[in-house]
Amino acid sequence: MAIRIFSGVQPTGNLHLGNYLGAIRNFVRLQQDGNECLYCMVDMHAITQWQDPKELTEATRMVAAGFIAAGIDPKRSIIFNQSRVAAHAELAWIFNCVARLGWLNRMTQFKEKAGKQRENASVGLYDYPVLMAADILVYKATHVPVGEDQKQHLELTRDIAQKFNNDFGVDFFPITEPIIQGEATRVMSLRDGTKKMSKSDPSEFSRINLTDGPDQIADKIRRAKTDPLPLPETLTDLEARPEADNLVGIYAALSDQTREQVLTEYSGKLFSEFKGALTDLAVGRLGPIGSEMQRLVAEPAYIDAALENGAERAAAMAAPIIREAKRIVGFLGA
Ligand code: AMP
Ligand code: TRP
Numbered sequence: 110m111a112i113r114i115f116s117g118v119q120p121t122g123n124l125h126l127g128n129y130l131g132a133i134r135n136f137v138r139l140q141q142d143g144n145e146c147l148y149c150m151v152d153m154h155a156i157t158q159w160q161d162p163k164e165l166t167e168a169t170r171m172v173a174a175g176f177i178a179a180g181i182d183p184k185r186s187i188i189f190n191q192s193r194v195a196a197h198a199e200l201a202w203i204f205n206c207v208a209r210l211g212w213l214n215r216m217t218q219f220k221e222k223a224g225k226q227r228e229n230a231s232v233g234l235y236d237y238p239v240l241m242a243a244d245i246l247v248y249k250a251t252h253v254p255v256g257e258d259q260k261q262h263l264e265l266t267r268d269i270a271q272k273f274n275n276d277f278g279v280d281f282f283p284i285t286e287p288i289i290q291g292e293a294t295r296v297m298s299l300r301d302g303t304k305k306m307s308k309s310d311p312s313e314f315s316r317i318n319l320t321d322g323p324d325q326i327a328d329k330i331r332r333a334k335t336d337p338l339p340l341p342e343t344l345t346d347l348e349a350r351p352e353a354d355n356l357v358g359i360y361a362a363l364s365d366q367t368r369e370q371v372l373t374e375y376s377g378k379l380f381s382e383f384k385g386a387l388t389d390l391a392v393g394r395l396g397p398i399g400s401e402m403q404r405l406v407a408e409p410a411y412i413d414a415a416l417e418n419g420a421e422r423a424a425a426m427a428a429p430i431i432r433e434a435k436r437i438v439g440f441l442g443a
């Protein structure tokens with residue numbers, strides 16, 4: 110069976126190191142391996158929590174710039190924004206009638222995002238994972254590269270595909286495989302090793318943005334929370350220290366090594382020294398991406414044309430699949 114890759118990133122706030130190491134870097138690798146890839150700015154997911162319209166437009170361009178600057182070639186891969194391809198919303202409605210309330214009630218991301226304001230959360234936020242299943246399956250994508258936090262949503266995608274196939278007695282939608290790969294599938298906040306690095310954290314010092322300059326990167330790493338002990342020798346000792354584990358994981362991912370290899374080099378050394386090395390590495394790897402992003406967003410015409418072209422190609426790919434899904438359901442005229 111042919112491999113087809115799909116993944117999405119929400120155009121909200123700034124792209125950060127977690128997005129890069131957990132997701133975007135793998136997008137680039139999968140493209141370079143010669144796979145057919147679709148990478149999507151999921152603007153319809155973004156509005157499940159209120160977004161300023163102007164900022165949403167700008168963030169969509171910024172994420173696209175991040176993809177391209179990181180190495181995604183809009184000719185080889187399809188990059189586009191979700192709302193342009195109506196088939197995502199159409200399939201999401203069919204899946205709304207396949208997915209069960211009980212399944213959605215188990216989604217931990219909804220619980221985290223809605224928090225105590227559950228009654229006041231949008232219906233869209235609750236339904237978010239169903240739209241995500243539609244994003245993937247409207248292209249019959251077989252593999253989905255994501256960070257660790259999306260694992261549960263991808264299990265739901267498999268359940269929806271399976272139930273659709275069973276309910277209608279067909280073998281139509283593939284059972285998608287997640288690709289959760291690397292030493293940094295869950296990058297933690299630089300201020301708190303028990304919290305995920307996230308676009309929505311109020312503290313700028315919790316994350317390194319892809320557009321941060323060398324001084325900002327250095328400053329954030331210098332202020333990153335650590336403990337006073339030197340770096341340990343073993344992984345078990347490292348894992349007991351969340352902030353230390355996070356920084357070593359970031360170093361490993363950025364230098365294409367394992368945590369063990371990093372410890373072999375740095376065990377017994379102090380964090381003051383390690384942080385200097387990490388800063389040099391991060392500036393060297395992220396600096397060129399950040400400056401290319403700034404250059405690209407300064408001239409949006411190129412990005413806008415790439416996204417328009419991507420949406421046309423995506424829509425053409427989705428068209429026969431949504432038509433067949435409607436036919437399977439029994440919709441007249443499909
Ligand atoms: P989002 O910004 O929530 O749309 O996430 C886009 C992609 O980045 C998804 O594949 C996430 O799993 C991944 N991601 C987000 N935050 C992190 C993190 N802190 N560590 C690793 N991957 C992440
Ligand atoms: N929920 C994903 C996130 O926040 C974004 C997303 C939407 C996605 N649709 C997708 C990821 C389809 C992979 C495949 O990170």
